[in-house]
Amino acid sequence: MENAFLKLPFHFSEEKLLDDLAICKKYNFTSHFNKNDYSGNWTSIALRSQNGEMNNIFALPQNGEKYKDTELLQKCAYFKEVIDFFECEKESIRLLNLKPGSIIKEHTDYNLGYEDGIFRIHIPIITNEEVHFFIDSKEVKMLPTECWYGNFNLPHSVRNDGKADRIHLVMDCIRNDWSDNLFAECGYNFEAEKAAPEYSRETKLQMIEQLKLMGTETSKAMIAKLQSEI
Known part of the structure; x- marks a missing residue:
């Protein structure tokens, strides 16, 4: 499907991403709540959540609360710089770690396409050649420091067949004029969006x-x- 994913024209500092990741690794990551969607070890820690707690890894709004930066984000100056680079409001922001030998089974999310007014950004920090990420049956090779949008309303899955962790910085952002201009420059098809299945x-x-x-x-x-x- 057109608009299933989009590589954005940004690269971030691998060294600085890894430095902030080292800070985050001093804290406990929480196992993903949806046990049916994966096998192995899939964990997360929040940089921004609804109650401002690091272990609140829910990505959907809860009880109308506003999202807040966690204490952990305050310790990570470069992550904050990367997040602020996106000129739009943000909701959930997490680090997601898929351990070697683990699989995120094919599934679909709800209201997580650009057409829904929200867009999820992935910035790989650590990955390996044996990570296989599929969106709408197409493999998407996301490399460290790159920046990607994916339409996660579509079927998607990830398999880490390598020997290293796969850790991404994942941001849920609110669509606005800035993001519309960015997506247009990157080739997003707004006409196709109107005919979303x-x-x-x-x-x-x-x-x-x-x-x-x-x-x-x-x-x-x-x-x-x-x-x-x-």
Whole structure:
């Protein structure tokens, strides 16, 4: 599908990314809450969350709270510089670590495409040649210091067949005029966006099961909406 992913024209300092990662590794990463979506070891730590806690790795809004920088982000000057480089509002910001031999099974997320007014950015910090990241059945090779957008409404999966961790800085950003101009420069097809396909019944059922695991008021409202469409 067109607009499934987009490489953005930014490169960041590998040395500085690794320096801030070393700070974060002094703290405990939390296992991803959706146990059905992966096998192995998939962990995260929050740089920005709704309650400002490092172990709150939920990416969906909860109970209408505003997102806050965590104490950890205050210790990571370069991560903060990278985040501030994006001239838009941000919601959840996390480090996601997929350990060697681990698999994120193919799944779809909810309202995580640019057409939904939100966009997820991946900045690889550590990876290896045996990491296989698929979006809409197409493999996307994301290298350290690069910057990528992916439409995670589409089926996606990751497999780390290598011997090193795969750690990405992952930001959920709010679409605005700045991001529209950026995406246009990078070849995003805004006409194709208008014809975004409807979710299949099977996909909606998968989304409902994932949202049930969160147990938040927001996820319950999303479940109700999806159930009404089936």
